[in-house]
Structures are given as structure tokens and as C-alpha cells.
Amino acid sequence: xxxxxxxxxxxxxxxxxxxxxxxxxxxxxxxxxxxxxxxxxxxxxxxxxxxxxxxxxxxxxxxxxxxxxxxxxxxxxxxxxxxxxxxxxxxxxxxxxxxxxxxxxxxxxxxxxxxxxxxxxxxxxxxxxxxxxxxxxxxxxxxxxxxxxxxxxxxxxxxxxxxxxxxxxxxxxxxx
Numbered sequence: 001x002x003x004x005x006x007x008x009x010x011x012x013x014x015x016x017x018x019x020x021x022x023x024x025x026x027x028x029x030x031x032x033x034x035x036x037x038x039x040x041x042x043x044x045x046x047x048x049x050x051x052x053x054x055x056x057x058x059x060x061x062x063x064x065x066x067x068x069x070x071x072x073x074x075x076x077x078x079x080x081x082x083x084x085x086x087x088x089x090x091x092x093x094x095x096x097x098x099x100x101x102x103x104x105x106x107x108x109x110x111x112x113x114x115x116x117x118x119x120x121x122x123x124x125x126x127x128x129x130x131x132x133x134x135x136x137x138x139x140x141x142x143x144x145x146x147x148x149x150x151x152x153x154x155x156x157x158x159x160x161x162x163x164x165x166x167x168x169x170x171x172x173x174x175x176x
Contacts, residue, residue: 009056009060009162009163009164010063012161012162012163012164013048013060013063013064013162013163014063014067016044016158016162017041017044017063017064017067018067020040020041020044021041021064021067021068021071023040024037024038024039024040024041025071028040033143033147034139034143035136035139036139036140036143036144038143038144038147038151039113039117039144039147039148040151041064041067041068041083042064042082042083042086042113042116042117042144042148043109043113043144043147043148043151043152043155044060044064044155044158044159045057045060045061045064045065045083045084045086045087045090045112045113045116046061046086046087046089046090046108046109046110046112046113046116046148046152047090047105047109047148047151047152047155047156047158047159048060048061048087048090048159048162048163049061049086049087049088049089049090049091049092049093049094049108049109049112050090050091050093050094050105050108050109050112050152050156050159051105051156051157051159051160051163051165052091052094052159052160052163052165053091053094053095054087054088054089054091054092054094054095055088055091056087056091056163057084057086057087057088057089057090057091057112058084058085058087058088058091059084059087060087060159060162060163061080061082061083061084061085061086061087061088061116062080062083062084062087063080064080064083065077065078065079065080065081065082065083065084066079066080068080068083075127078123078124078127079120079123081119081123082116082117082119082120082123083116085112085115085116085119086112086113086115086116086117087112087116088112089108089111089112089115089116090108090109090111090112090113091108091112092108093105093107093108102152102153102156105152105156106149106150106152106153106156107149109148109149109151109152109155109156110145110146110148110149110152111145112148113144113145113147113148113149114141114142114144114145114148117140117141117144117145118137118141120132121133121134121137
């Protein structure tokens with residue numbers, strides 16, 4: 001059992017998640033485009049989904065959400081749900097794409113992160129928070145989604161390495 005844990009992708013996902021969480025809690029608190037904190041950990045969960053499919057994205061998002069909850073002090077599991085949803089939604093690119101393209105993965109990372117961020121007030125309301133829905137969500141969700149899509153150029157290859165996935169085969173046009 002211990003050998004299976006040591007050979008799993010969690011041995012790579014957890015340290016990467018810790019570094020991204022540190023960046024989010026320090027650097028991205030200071031750099032706020034349009035007054036919105038960039039959710040780089042959420043973007044990595046969505047990138048894991050785009051790289052490995054919905055199941056791996058949901059599992060990675062759940063693990064990253066637990067780490068986030070432990071670091072921030074929010075109720076355990078509340079962020080795991082939203083990051084798991086983001087990874088699952090972004091993983092649908094793996095099911096519908098015909099060819100591996102970077103822009104399609106970026107689009108799905110942005111959509112997954114946007115949906116995950118939009119689910120945050122819903123989950124907070126379920127756990128009993130009174131003022132979970134704020135009017136700024138109309139600004140927060142698009143900024144988080146665009147930032148996640150832009151960062152996917154770096155995060156999708158990092159997630160592919162962390163999940164121990166093979167390099168995608170790029171299709172070359174036929175000479176004809």
C-alpha cells in the first residue's frame with residue numbers, strides 16, 4: 001500500500017500544489033488585476049483536468065482543495081468541491097477533442113476555472129455563510145477564467161508531468 005502511494009502522481013502533485021499555494025498567498029495577493037486575486041491553484045486543478053481527463057482532474061482538484069482549506073482555515077472540503085468541479089469540467093476537453101491543441105486546452109482550463117470559481121458562493125451558502133453571493137462575482141469569475149486560460153500554457157505541461165502522462169502526439173499535416 002505504501003509503495004502504491006509513493007508511485008502515484010500525488011508525490012508530484014502535492015509539492016507543486018504547495019509551491020503554487022505559496023505563490024497565491026504571497027505574490028498574487030499583491031498583484032491583483034482589476035482588484036481580483038488570481039486563483040493559480042484553481043487554474044492548476046483545471047489544467048490537470050485538461051491534461052489528464054475529468055477523473056484525474058477531479059482527483060487532483062480535490063487534493064489541491066484540501067491543501068487550500070488547510071492553509072486558509074476554511075471548512076475542510078469546501079474548496080475541494082469547487083476545485084474538483086473545475087478539474088472535472090476542464091477534463092471534458094480530453095473527451096471531445098479530435099487533435100491535441102494548446103488553444104483548446106487553454107479554453108477548457110479557462111471555462112473550468114470560471115465554473116469552479118462561480119461555484120464558490122454556492123458551496124459557501126450550503127455550509128452556512130450568510131453573505132456568500134456578492135455583486136463582485138460578475139467581475140471575479142471572468143478575471144479568474146482569463147487568467148487561468150493565459151496561465152494554462154505553463155500549467156498544462158506541468159500538470160502532464162505531475163500526473164505522469166505521456167507527451168501528446170502532435171499531428172503533422174500531410175504533404176499533399
